Amino acid sequence: MTAEAHTPPAGGISPAKRLQMNRLGLWLFLLSETFLFGGILAARFYLWGATRPHLDQILGLSVTAMLLVSSFFINRAEVAIKHDDRIEFLRSTGITILLGLLFLVGVVGLEWRTAPVNPATGGEFGIYGDVLFFMTGMHAFHVLTGVILLGVVAYLGYKGHFHARNFYGVEAAAIYWHFVDLVWVFFYPALYLMGVAVGPGH
Amino acid sequence: MSAPDPTKKKRLFRRGLIVLIALLILEVLDYYTAQLLNGSVTILFVLALINAALIAYYYMHITTLFSEEGGH
Numbered sequence: 001m002t003a004e005a006h007t008p009p010a011g012g013i014s015p016a017k018r019l020q021m022n023r024l025g026l027w028l029f030l031l032s033e034t035f036l037f038g039g040i041l042a043a044r045f046y047l048w049g050a051t052r053p054h055l056d057q058i059l060g061l062s063v064t065a066m067l068l069v070s071s072f073f074i075n076r077a078e079v080a081i082k083h084d085d086r087i088e089f090l091r092s093t094g095i096t097i098l099l100g101l102l103f104l105v106g107v108v109g110l111e112w113r114t115a116p117v118n119p120a121t122g123g124e125f126g127i128y129g130d131v132l133f134f135m136t137g138m139h140a141f142h143v144l145t146g147v148i149l150l151g152v153v154a155y156l157g158y159k160g161h162f163h164a165r166n167f168y169g170v171e172a173a174a175i176y177w178h179f180v181d182l183v184w185v186f187f188y189p190a191l192y193l194m195g196v197a198v199g200p201g202h
Numbered sequence: 203m204s205a206p207d208p209t210k211k212k213r214l215f216r217r218g219l220i221v222l223i224a225l226l227i228l229e230v231l232d233y234y235t236a237q238l239l240n241g242s243v244t245i246l247f248v249l250a251l252i253n254a255a256l257i258a259y260y261y262m263h264i265t266t267l268f269s270e271e272g273g274h
Contacts, residue, residue, distance in 0.1 A: 020268060020269065023266070023267055023268075023269070024267065024268070027264075027267055045243075050241070050243065052241070057233070061229070061230075061233060064229055065226060065229065068222060068225045068226060068229065069222065071222070071225075071257065071261055072218055072219065072221070072222035075218045075221075075260075075261050076215060076218055079211060079214040079215060079218065080211070082211075083207070083208070083210070083211040085211065171263075174261075175262050175263070178257055178258075178261045178262045179262065181257060181261075182253075182254050182257045182258065182262075185250050185253040185254050185257065186247075186250045186254070188229075188232070189232055189236070189246040189247070189249070189250055192236075193232060193233065193235075193236035193241055193246055194236070194241045194242075194243045194246050194247075195241045195243065196240065196241060
């Protein structure tokens with residue numbers, strides 16, 4: 001902790017206190033997101049019960065692995081900037097963004113096109129299509145916003161905005177990215193693994 | 203904030219890698235558990251909770267929620 005971090009500015013709150021409030025605010029935001037995704041997950045169990053559509057298992061495993069590896073790299077970027085290693089920070093953030101984009105291609109570009117709940121592939125929407133597209137769509141939207149956020153953070157980092165004494169922006173973006181990963185840790189088994197596969201393609 | 207410590211950085215990089223390996227093992231375990239136990243919701247949910255706990259503790263630093271340490 002820096003000495004100035006403990007020095008309250010005249011008439012305001014200290015930077016250390018502000019940091020603490022920023023962290024609390026971020027976690028409260030994530031809590032509200034948890035209710036959103038929790039509700040979607042509950043809808044999956046209500047509508048699908050102990051069944052699921054027949055989805056591409058290899059694709060599911062691959063996109064999940066991509067997201068987990070991306071979490072490792074954004075953690076690496078955060079550690080790097082905390083230690084003034086800007087090159088590693090930029091490299092790891094870039095890899096995270098790339099993996100995030102690959103995840104989007106896998107889910108939106110491939111899974112949506114090939115899923116047997118898509119009329120284009122001879123299936124029909126019904127409750128399987130509704131839930132699948134809503135769960136993956138809402139999650140993909142968060143991945144996209146995370147990619148944009150990481151792009152902004154990488155740009156600011158490139159400009160020298162972040163360093164060992166000022167890294168909260170990176171920390172916040174990393175925590176948001178990990179949250180998106182954490183949500184998928186529940187969505188992946190709920191979509192691809194839980195229950196008995198039914199419908200076309202089985 | 204103290205001066206950057208290369209040893210600590212390496213240790214944190216290694217810890218991140220160990221957590222990733224654990225997460226990937228759990229993912230594969232998820233897959234095979236589903237095949238062997240016919241998609242058991244309870245077991246898969248427990249595995250997901252373990253995954254989530256690892257991410258929240260090691261990657262999201264949930265224990266530093268009320269901390270004033272770090273950048274600003």
